[in-house]
Amino acid sequence: MAEQLEVNEKTMQSVVHMAEDARVASLKLARADSNWKNRALEAVAVSLEKHAAIITEQNALDLEREHEAGMSPAMLDRLALNAHRVGELAGALRALIGLPDPVGEVMRGSTLPNGLRMQQVRVPLGVIGAIYEARPNVTVDIAGLAIKSGNAVLLRGGSAAEKTNQVIVRIIRDALYATGLPIDSVQSVDEFGREGANALMLATGNIDVLIPRGGRGLIQSVVQNSRVPVIETGEGNCHIFVDESADEKMAVEILLNAKTQRPGTCNTVETLLLAKGAKAAPAVLTALSRAGVTLHVDADTREILPEGVEAVDATEEDWSTEYGSLDLAVKTVAGLPDARRHIRTYSTGHSEAIITNDLINAETFVRDVDSSAVYVNASTRFTDGGQFGLGAEVGISTQKLHARGPMGLEQLTTSKWIVRGDGHTRS
Amino acid sequence: MAEQLEVNEKTMQSVVHMAEDARVASLKLARADSNWKNRALEAVAVSLEKHAAIITEQNALDLEREHEAGMSPAMLDRLALNAHRVGELAGALRALIGLPDPVGEVMRGSTLPNGLRMQQVRVPLGVIGAIYEARPNVTVDIAGLAIKSGNAVLLRGGSAAEKTNQVIVRIIRDALYATGLPIDSVQSVDEFGREGANALMLATGNIDVLIPRGGRGLIQSVVQNSRVPVIETGEGNCHIFVDESADEKMAVEILLNAKTQRPGTCNTVETLLLAKGAKAAPAVLTALSRAGVTLHVDADTREILPEGVEAVDATEEDWSTEYGSLDLAVKTVAGLPDARRHIRTYSTGHSEAIITNDLINAETFVRDVDSSAVYVNASTRFTDGGQFGLGAEVGISTQKLHARGPMGLEQLTTSKWIVRGDGHTRS
Structure with missing residues (x-):
């Protein structure tokens, strides 16, 4: 205060x-x-x-x-x-x-x-x-x-x-x-x-x-x-939602990029939301773990952890933590509405992405998620003045008045x- | 505070x-x-x-x-x-x-x-x-x-x-x-x-x-x-500067409109700045006085008050007062630079106008006066969403971030x- x-x-x-x-x-x-x-x-x-x-x-x-x-x-x-x-x-x-x-x-x-x-x-x-x-x-x-x-x-x-x-x-x-x-x-x-x-x-x-x-x-x-x-x-608690239909290879590549390319930056993903039954889930968890990422998982995700993938239990605090490190909170959600609710509760309004091959999910996500940048099938790491073609940047605004993004x-x-x-x- | x-x-x-x-x-x-x-x-x-x-x-x-x-x-x-x-x-x-x-x-x-x-x-x-x-x-x-x-x-x-x-x-x-x-x-x-x-x-x-x-x-x-x-x-301490070259009839019409059309509004003029030797000055002061406006004048303006025009002495407070009534502060200034300085000191950044027939003065005024709306040869009363063709308005922003005007x-x-x-x- x-x-x-x-x-x-x-x-x-x-x-x-x-x-x-x-x-x-x-x-x-x-x-x-x-x-x-x-x-x-x-x-x-x-x-x-x-x-x-x-x-x-x-x-x-x-x-x-x-x-x-x-x-x-x-x-x-x-x-x-x-x-x-x-x-x-x-x-x-x-x-x-x-x-x-x-x-x-x-x-x-x-x-x-x-x-x-x-x-x-x-x-x-x-x-x-x-x-x-x-x-x-x-x-x-x-x-x-x-x-x-x-x-x-x-x-x-x-x-x-x-x-x-x-x-x-x-x-x-x-x-x-x-x-x-x-x-x-x-x-x-x-x-x-x-x-x-x-x-x-x-x-x-x-x-x-x-x-x-x-x-x-x-x-x-x-x-x-x-x-x-x-x-x-610059405050970024960014989310990526991998839905049921997400392509396995695409999900792996985007998650690795969004988490490990430069973990200290504000556009790094901090929470992965997995749709229950997402076919890409095991490959994503395995790849992240092999890349040295410490997974902080909820109980539902622990149940689907592939053989040999280690994880720590997520606490309530993990959902609002901007790690800035090779840590990632992982939560299994019932589907898109559940993912949206989670994002609405914990996001800082910086950048969120959906990995999907479902048109309705993609359109619903970009319409209903209220952040400065909303992605379909791309890494959150792109939120950057240089990457957006705007040239040098003063910073990334997470507020709504005057400037956003x-x-x-x-x-x-x-x-x-x-x-x-x-x-x-x-x- | x-x-x-x-x-x-x-x-x-x-x-x-x-x-x-x-x-x-x-x-x-x-x-x-x-x-x-x-x-x-x-x-x-x-x-x-x-x-x-x-x-x-x-x-x-x-x-x-x-x-x-x-x-x-x-x-x-x-x-x-x-x-x-x-x-x-x-x-x-x-x-x-x-x-x-x-x-x-x-x-x-x-x-x-x-x-x-x-x-x-x-x-x-x-x-x-x-x-x-x-x-x-x-x-x-x-x-x-x-x-x-x-x-x-x-x-x-x-x-x-x-x-x-x-x-x-x-x-x-x-x-x-x-x-x-x-x-x-x-x-x-x-x-x-x-x-x-x-x-x-x-x-x-x-x-x-x-x-x-x-x-x-x-x-x-x-x-x-x-x-x-x-x-x-909505806070408006608006100024009109009448320079040496201003057309007499135009100056009279604009001042009468800007002061008397609806004195309670935020785009009403509250201070008139007269260039020393402005040929329109006597006619403007006479017309305003006849229209029932109480003039609050500085010493230099008092010296040029036409016969029969009454005025009260302006105090420091008058320069920053948004009267909202048929009162007007009047100051004689050496010229445009002096007028700009006065405006910079006392304006709320709402609307200011210059009445002039001098191209350099007009261009300098619009370049250097930093308010939400800057006018050449028009009444400050136009600052309004409806008049500007923007439709209904929430208000007139006098700040610089997010929205102005x-x-x-x-x-x-x-x-x-x-x-x-x-x-x-x-x-």
């Missing part, structure tokens, strides 16, 4: 001042054409490459401190940058340069019967706040997406990556300066520590939207405490109506 | 149960085709007309009680229904029947290089909450919009209209029943009084979006206290990706 956010007055004032500077910067950035913004992105990319040694040097200091503080090897790996990874950051920015600029798109337009000329035009949101953890690549990603979409951004990158982020933000601001865009388009509130994040969450009116990126704990804390509108991303540049914009008349008055 | 929302546990449980019933209803409603939903709307319209006598009878009881409690004549008028007004409610529903159904629209679609067939389809949001005040027409409006867009709705209509709303909700539910749609698509939480509103604001996960409709106090209280996502509507049926929807494959796995 919500806690009381604590921020001392001086920090709050400082962050509000930064947000005001960001607002002024955003007004200039909103007017910059695509060529100009792309030149700035290229300048950042070049400068990152040029300063790779300094970046990795600072990163080593962060790594050393966090290693001593007992950070897990997986987290240390996310924090680590080497020359190759710095090159990838530059590459991501160059990919952004290639994407169309959403700003200025005329979304619709018409001339009304009274002669008023109407246009609904895409414009930047304004000032974005980003709160994330120990992943310096997010600093470059979010700053790049913000610049390209004409938004200013305030970053809170977490103390673990403090020195790395500091040098990266410096490089970005220098590149903005060199290309004539306002440097306050990208600012960091890291100097205020945890209070910086709290101040962002309280800066109603100064920050237009807050994007949390990180683990479930971080995201839920921001969603529950922020007074600034939040876009919730993979969010690209477009989702960092809003619209405004431009109405031109010749002295028109309303009668 | 935020207060602690108080709800006793029993009320909270009851409202959550109602929201769960609404969720089940919404799943059926989401599957109903347009013809079916239109038949239900027609049945509600017919039943309202048939039961006009009962409605006005109950309304008379509300009016009597509120009159005795000292409600203002203006508020009593908003609360009052007679046979003619009941007919208008039915007419509004029939207008809704004529609008296209947003549900099922394919927003985009493609086949990816790997053969995956992608569709982004428009779907209902699910369960909507509405909190409003003493205006029984909103009960019919919101219920109608919800049904047409496939959403279930929980209504909190305020104690002043309690008996009127009770009979209207009964009529709507009977009509839903008669046409075979789930009756729990439309429910009222009025029985729980003020706590019902609080429970709606706390029902995270059970209610997808909360729409407040009413005065500034109501809307701000919901925005600041709700844990459920809110769509903020007049909100129609489309803004009560979200999207989902439907992805069809043939055993596709991610490589």
Whole structure:
């Protein structure tokens, strides 16, 4: 539940001042054409490459401190940058340069019967706040997406990556300066520590939207405490339902892909629902077990476990767990309506799939399952801005307002109506 | 600022149960085709007309009680229904029947290089909450919009209209029943009084979006206290800037229209910005004064007040006041940049206009003023779903996320990706 956010007055004032500077910067950035913004992105990319040694040097200091503080090897790996990874950051920015600029798109337009000329035009949101953890690549990603979409951004990158982020933000601001865009388009509130994040969450009116990126704990804390509108991303308790008619080979391939290809991602399957009597069930369970997946099964599934396949008993908690590991909850259901009910109860609304050869089941599933992406005979792993052909993504929204599913540049914009008349008055 | 929302546990449980019933209803409603939903709307319209006598009878009881409690004549008028007004409610529903159904629209679609067939389809949001005040027409409006867009709705209509709303909700539910749609698509939480509103604001996960409709106090209280996502509507501190080149006659006509046509509406102009030396200034000030408008002027404007035009001195407070009456703040500014700064400081982001014959000023104004609607040489009074050709409106969003400007049926929807494959796995 919500806690009381604590921020001392001086920090709050400082962050509000930064947000005001960001607002002024955003007004200039909103007017910059695509060529100009792309030149700035290229300048950042070049400068990152040029300063790779300094970046990795600072990163080593962060790594050393966090290693001593007992950070897990997986987290240390996310924090680590080497020359190759710095090159990838530059590459991501160059990919952004290639994407169309959403700003200025005329979304619709018409001339009304009274002669008023109407246009609904895409414009930047304004000032974005980003709160994330120990992943310096997010600093470059979010700053790049913000610049390209004409938004200013305030970053809170977490103390673990403090020195790395500091040098990266410096490089970005220098590149903005060199290309004539306002440097306050990208600012960091890291100097205020945890209070910086709290101040962002309280800066109603100064920050237009807050994007949390990180683990479930971080995201839920921001969603529950922020007074600034939040876009919730990335929580994925994804389901695959294998019905009676599912093709055995297809079911095996999709399940292996959805569970084992990259188990830590939010579009990985976490619960397998097997229709009672599904002919693909034994092969799927065997293949998953052989691939090293720990199956957490209900009583009905235990009864059909093939010889030599081991499993642990599922508890109620398993149905709502996003493992992020080679674990999979497995439940046998009576059929599609039962599967739908289970999904409705436990899903986070990210991605769900049905494996079937039954047309009515397929159509019913896509109609009645209410998630950001619903699949027929394909792996949930496809839910991703790049895979969907949307280009770079800010994250995958699991909420329904503003954006749902993979969010690209477009989702960092809003619209405004431009109405031109010749002295028109309303009668 | 935020207060602690108080709800006793029993009320909270009851409202959550109602929201769960609404969720089940919404799943059926989401599957109903347009013809079916239109038949239900027609049945509600017919039943309202048939039961006009009962409605006005109950309304008379509300009016009597509120009159005795000292409600203002203006508020009593908003609360009052007679046979003619009941007919208008039915007419509004029939207008809704004529609008296209947003549900099922394919927003985009493609086949990816790997053969995956992608569709982004428009779907209902699910369960909507509405909190409003003493205006029984909103009960019919919101219920109608919800049904047409496939959403279930929980209504909190305020104690002043309690008996009127009770009979209207009964009529709507009977009509839903008669046409075979789930009756729990439309429910009222009025029985729980003020706590019902609080429970709606706390029902995270059970209610997808909360729409407040009413005065500034109501809307701000919901925005600041709700844990459920809110769509903020209707606060309008609108500006018109008359520049040096503005045509005198056009400026007079637009100002008179924008201020006096219906002063209580949110798209009425509240501040007039006059460029120093604007040739239209004297005629505009004279015309407004003659039309009975009380001018609240700054020192520079006082110096150019024409003979016989009276005015009071503006205070800092005037610049941020949404009068809702025949009052107008007037400030003389150095030019467009000064006008933009004033608008940026005081505007609620609803609607702003420039009256000009200068092309650069016009283009600069529409580019740099960041409001839901920006006008050149037209009255701000046009910001309205009906006037914009969008049909019935839920309200006018002054926020940037999800919806901006007049909100129609489309803004009560979200999207989902439907992805069809043939055993596709991610490589």
